[in-house]
Amino acid sequence: MTALASRVTALAGRVTALALALGVVAGAAHAAGLASQVGDLRGRMTRLEAGPWDAAAEQAFANDLDAAVSRARTSDPGAAADELRRLAVAAHQRHADWLEKTQKSFVTGEGEDPFESEEFIGRQQLALQTLYLRNWVELEAATRWEPKHAERNAWLRRAVEGFGQFASLEDRAIAAESVYGRGLAHRGLGQYDAAVTDLRRAIELAPDQLGARAGTVLVEMQLERDRIGDALTSSADLLAAHSSPEAEFLRAKTLLLALDGSKLDDATRGRHRAEVAKLVGALEKRGGKWPALARQLVAAGITRPEEWLDDQAGATIRWTVAESLRGQGRCDEALPMYRALAKGQKSPRADLALALGECQFRAGEYAAAFDSLANVAGSGAVATDTAYLRFKAAEALYHAEATAQSGARLETAARGFVEKYPKHDRAYEARFRLGELERARGNRLAAAEQFDAVGGDATFRLQAAFQSAQCFVEEWEIRERRDDGSAAELAEGTLERLDRFLAEAQALRSGGKARQADAAMLAPMEARARVMSALIRTRLGGEQRLAEAIAALDALDAKDLDAALRAQAAAVRATALLGIGRYAEANTAIAAFLAEQQSSDRDFDLMRGLGVRTLELAAERAAAGDAANADALRAAALQVYEKLLAAAESGRLTAESPEGLRQLVNRLRSEAATAPTSAPAR
Numbered sequence: 001m002t003a004l005a006s007r008v009t010a011l012a013g014r015v016t017a018l019a020l021a022l023g024v025v026a027g028a029a030h031a032a033g034l035a036s037q038v039g040d041l042r043g044r045m046t047r048l049e050a051g052p053w054d055a056a057a058e059q060a061f062a063n064d065l066d067a068a069v070s071r072a073r074t075s076d077p078g079a080a081a082d083e084l085r086r087l088a089v090a091a092h093q094r095h096a097d098w099l100e101k102t103q104k105s106f107v108t109g110e111g112e113d114p115f116e117s118e119e120f121i122g123r124q125q126l127a128l129q130t131l132y133l134r135n136w137v138e139l140e141a142a143t144r145w146e147p148k149h150a151e152r153n154a155w156l157r158r159a160v161e162g163f164g165q166f167a168s169l170e171d172r173a174i175a176a177e178s179v180y181g182r183g184l185a186h187r188g189l190g191q192y193d194a195a196v197t198d199l200r201r202a203i204e205l206a207p208d209q210l211g212a213r214a215g216t217v218l219v220e221m222q223l224e225r226d227r228i229g230d231a232l233t234s235s236a237d238l239l240a241a242h243s244s245p246e247a248e249f250l251r252a253k254t255l256l257l258a259l260d261g262s263k264l265d266d267a268t269r270g271r272h273r274a275e276v277a278k279l280v281g282a283l284e285k286r287g288g289k290w291p292a293l294a295r296q297l298v299a300a301g302i303t304r305p306e307e308w309l310d311d312q313a314g315a316t317i318r319w320t321v322a323e324s325l326r327g328q329g330r331c332d333e334a335l336p337m338y339r340a341l342a343k344g345q346k347s348p349r350a351d352l353a354l355a356l357g358e359c360q361f362r363a364g365e366y367a368a369a370f371d372s373l374a375n376v377a378g379s380g381a382v383a384t385d386t387a388y389l390r391f392k393a394a395e396a397l398y399h400a401e402a403t404a405q406s407g408a409r410l411e412t413a414a415r416g417f418v419e420k421y422p423k424h425d426r427a428y429e430a431r432f433r434l435g436e437l438e439r440a441r442g443n444r445l446a447a448a449e450q451f452d453a454v455g456g457d458a459t460f461r462l463q464a465a466f467q468s469a470q471c472f473v474e475e476w477e478i479r480e481r482r483d484d485g486s487a488a489e490l491a492e493g494t495l496e497r498l499d500r501f502l503a504e505a506q507a508l509r510s511g512g513k514a515r516q517a518d519a520a521m522l523a524p525m526e527a528r529a530r531v532m533s534a535l536i537r538t539r540l541g542g543e544q545r546l547a548e549a550i551a552a553l554d555a556l557d558a559k560d561l562d563a564a565l566r567a568q569a570a571a572v573r574a575t576a577l578l579g580i581g582r583y584a585e586a587n588t589a590i591a592a593f594l595a596e597q598q599s600s601d602r603d604f605d606l607m608r609g610l611g612v613r614t615l616e617l618a619a620e621r622a623a624a625g626d627a628a629n630a631d632a633l634r635a636a637a638l639q640v641y642e643k644l645l646a647a648a649e650s651g652r653l654t655a656e657s658p659e660g661l662r663q664l665v666n667r668l669r670s671e672a673a674t675a676p677t678s679a680p681a682r
Contacts, residue, residue, distance in 0.1 A: 035080040037068050053119045069133050081145040088137040092130035095123045135162040143188045159185040176205035180214050212242040228258050245286045252279040256301030281314040331359035350382045369393040384421050391417045391430050428455040444471040459518045466525045469497035473532045498533040527560040531569050538575045549576040567596030571606035583629050590636045611640040638668040
């Protein structure tokens with residue numbers, strides 16, 4: 001093989017590109033083009049095999065095969081990989097077989113001396129060239145194209161043997177590339193020591209790009225084997241010989257791994273951190289892809305951020321340390337670093353402004369967080385996260401201050417968030433707050449629209465459903481007091497919302513999905529919804545509605561009722577019982593109602609309604625000759641109006657004249673004193 005060294009020198013230019021290829025993946029069109037090229041080569045080889053020797057055609061074929069191999073090694077060959085490998089093997093084997101057969105014929109005396117013939121010399125060169133290509137193709141097939149193929153190890157062993165035929169050539173370029181290729185094949189076979197020997201030899205033979213690549217593979221292989229000490233030495237040698245971004249990146253990676261896993265003294269750790277900071281600073285200045293890769297490397301490699309807090313490192317290190325601390329929930333430590341990074345910048349980059357705002361928010365600096373997030377000019381996840389966090393900062397400020405200004409700020413932030421990102425998985429929180437703001441302004445139906453749009457988990461949706469129903473209840477009550485006929489139009493929609501809330505709450509409970517805390521929170525809401533449902537049904541009237549009202553009240557659990565709700569439930573029950581003629585039970589409910597403290601407009605409305613209804617029914621029963629029930633109803637009415645009079649005299653009831661109530665009470669007392677003794681009301 002040494003005698004042929006001068007004939008293969010021309011290979012150096014072509015195969016150097018093969019040896020240094022980094023495997024950049026091309027698209028489907030590239031793979032399709034390669035498949036077409038390989039198909040064409042297969043047809044040409046068939047024709048060359050069938051025809052007479054054609055030196056020019058054979059060399060053109062070998063050169064085009066060389067180009068196809070180069071194309072495949074710098075892309076993803078796809079389905080063409082297997083065909084290209086077979087073609088390269090066959091191309092070499094065809095010339096090797098011819099040479100072997102021809103030499104055997106000469107030795108046995110069956111043929112003439114072929115060694116000086118043009119075809120013999122041409123085929124020797126082509127056999128050498130195609131062997132070299134076959135070596136690279138089988139190496140690529142085993143390590144990148146088809147690494148799980150059953151023939152993988154056989155391909156690698158042939159590559160080791162094939163590259164070995166070139167490793168001792170006097171031509172340093174071919175020898176270096178062959179030793180490098182053999183080292184890669186040894187690596188694929190798991191033969192670590194042999195691979196290290198070959199890679200180091202390649203570095204000695206080729207102190208250029210190939211040497212740099214061999215040095216890179218050596219360090220990567222040492223890191224794979226967790227030989228951090230060896231990798232520290234090799235990466236330092238690589239960087240000293242080749243001041244490239246690849247070498248800087250790999251050295252920084254090695255140092256970070258050493259810092260993470262090695263038992264180093266403080267001085268060594270300090271030197272390693274300082275060198276990492278220097279290398280990352282150099283990568284920051286490289287531009288292109290390197291600043292982003294440096295950030296990713298440092299983000300993955302810094303596992304002990306507290307060690308880097310006092311370092312005067314570059315922006316990438318400080319940013320990564322701050323991000324690591326923020327990811328661990330240690331915003332109090334990260335916040336000074338974010339402030340330092342943003343200092344002096346009129347418009348910090350979006351991810352920095354977002355991180356600063358988040359940590360300010362978590363530190364309770366809501367106004368500062370709101371300001372930091374105000375001018376984030378980001379897109380995608382940064383923009384959505386910023387809008388959400390800005391809303392949360394405005395929400396926190398509103399809860400702390402509850403002023404008109406903070407309310408307006410919250411509304412602006414919440415509306416901006418839901419209008420721009422209506423499908424955000426936390427948009428329902430802003431919807432809920434908008435509902436509260438609208439309700440506080442008296443825009444109850446607009447508030448209900450916001451509550452109806454709330455999503456989130458089941459418990460949160462139920463809270464919103466309850467709030468929506470309450471908005472309708474409040475609007476219905478206002479229209480009832482206005483007595484303009486519009487309340488009836490709203491009553492059915494109100495009942496629908498109340499019933500839907502109660503059904504969903506019951507479904508959550510019966511499905512076993514309600515946590516104990518959720519059930520405790522829902523219980524008073526359900527109780528209020530039942531009372532309000534019963535109240536509206538009694539106002540609508542009719543035997544069916546009144547029966548439904550009583551059923552709703554019967555479903556109440558006394559422990560879920562506060563004093564005000566207990567009073568209202570008793571008043572509504574009394575009204576419903578009066579409506580269906582169950583006077584004795586109604587009187588008991590009236591007594592229970594009057595025993596409670598009344599203070600709200602709703603309480604006094606119910607009280608007035610009971611007073612009017614009991615007097616009307618007393619007159620009806622008297623006219624019907626039912627003196628006992630008439631007397632009992634008048635007695636109940638007297639208790640009601642005495643309570644109303646007391647409220648008016650104390651100033652708790654301003655809608656009624658104390659004098660008018662006093663006259664009515666005196667008349668009822670007089671009637672009660674002169675009334676004959678009657679049997680108990682039924």
